[in-house]
Amino acid sequence: MRRGKALNRLTDDAGPDEVRLEFPALSEYFRLARLTAAGLGSRLGFTVDQVEDLKLAIDELCFGLTGPDLRSGTLTVRYRLGRDLIEVSGESSFDDDQSTPAQSELSRIILDALVDEHEFHRESPSSRFWILKRRVPG
């Protein structure tokens, strides 16, 4: 499983269009991030399996950014589309200076199966992620 070299990078295949969401760092808002990813994946012609995988990956990463504790802050998620791929990057911004837990081994395994490439960087008090998923011909 190859992983990206830097967060928030733009792959050579990605186009200039970008969709950006900013929302409170609360799990009830993750639905917005999932649905946006699903809509963009659908636009790329992803199959239902790939759309569901993308949504699971978004959920995993949003929870990774917020951690288990209720904290006041925001998540910013950016989506960029290529001809046959979608890049999603996310960043948390909190009002406190707690550090976010490190990415778990289970989370890494899950993301290995769900997307083509992924990165997660923990930076106190915020964290960042980046994922890339390519369309697989049916």
Place this chain on the structure above:
Amino acid sequence: MTVDPVARDALHAKFVAFAESRDPALRDQLVEAHIGLAKYLARRFANRGEPVDDLVQVASMALVKAVDRFDPDRGFGFATYATHTIVGELKRHFRDKGWAVRAPRRMQELYLRLTKVIDSLSQTLGHPPTIADLAAATDSSEEAVLEAMEAGQAYRFTSLDAPIGGGDTQTFAANTGDVDPGMADAERRAVLAPLLARLTPRDQRIVNLRFFKEMTQGEIAAELGISQMHVSRLLAKSLAQLRNAGDDT
């Protein structure tokens, strides 16, 4: 959804003053400043059989309660605290009425149709259908298909005592404790075994097939003789349970 820092500081100062004085006029100002949040959250629960005006009333009363109880020294923003209080009251309102907070009926119906259509189209096409395929097959918009897929999932944490689903009458708690023997052949799986042991044997198997064997949801569905949407729902539920279990350790 960001807040001007100056306005936020002014608001915080008002909460601090109210915490000390309990001045009713100050309370009215704080409620008024956040009434938009209450209305916004109330509208999120619309289309579930309750008049919106009633929901706004419930949300507004919850907002007053949140203003009264908010401790500005705790470190959370008021909007975060109030959102939890208001959503909790709205859910309680539905529960007291005997109605589950759930997706609109038309979404449930579309989800059930999709469950069958995905499997039949997968066989016909020889590969999983796209969202556009599903929209065409169900005479729906792609947005409606995506909404129905979302509505059918179980992304939130499921209680240990919740029914397993799919017609099962046993609970999650009654099915935990044993690790599927197929999970024990890798070192990292051994590390994860205590977490995975919290899942039912069936859910462990599905997690194993998807994340360790890297089979697709469609392949797992075919192997287990259940629908792809059911696999998707069980995976989302398992991840939520594992995440929650991980937070407890």
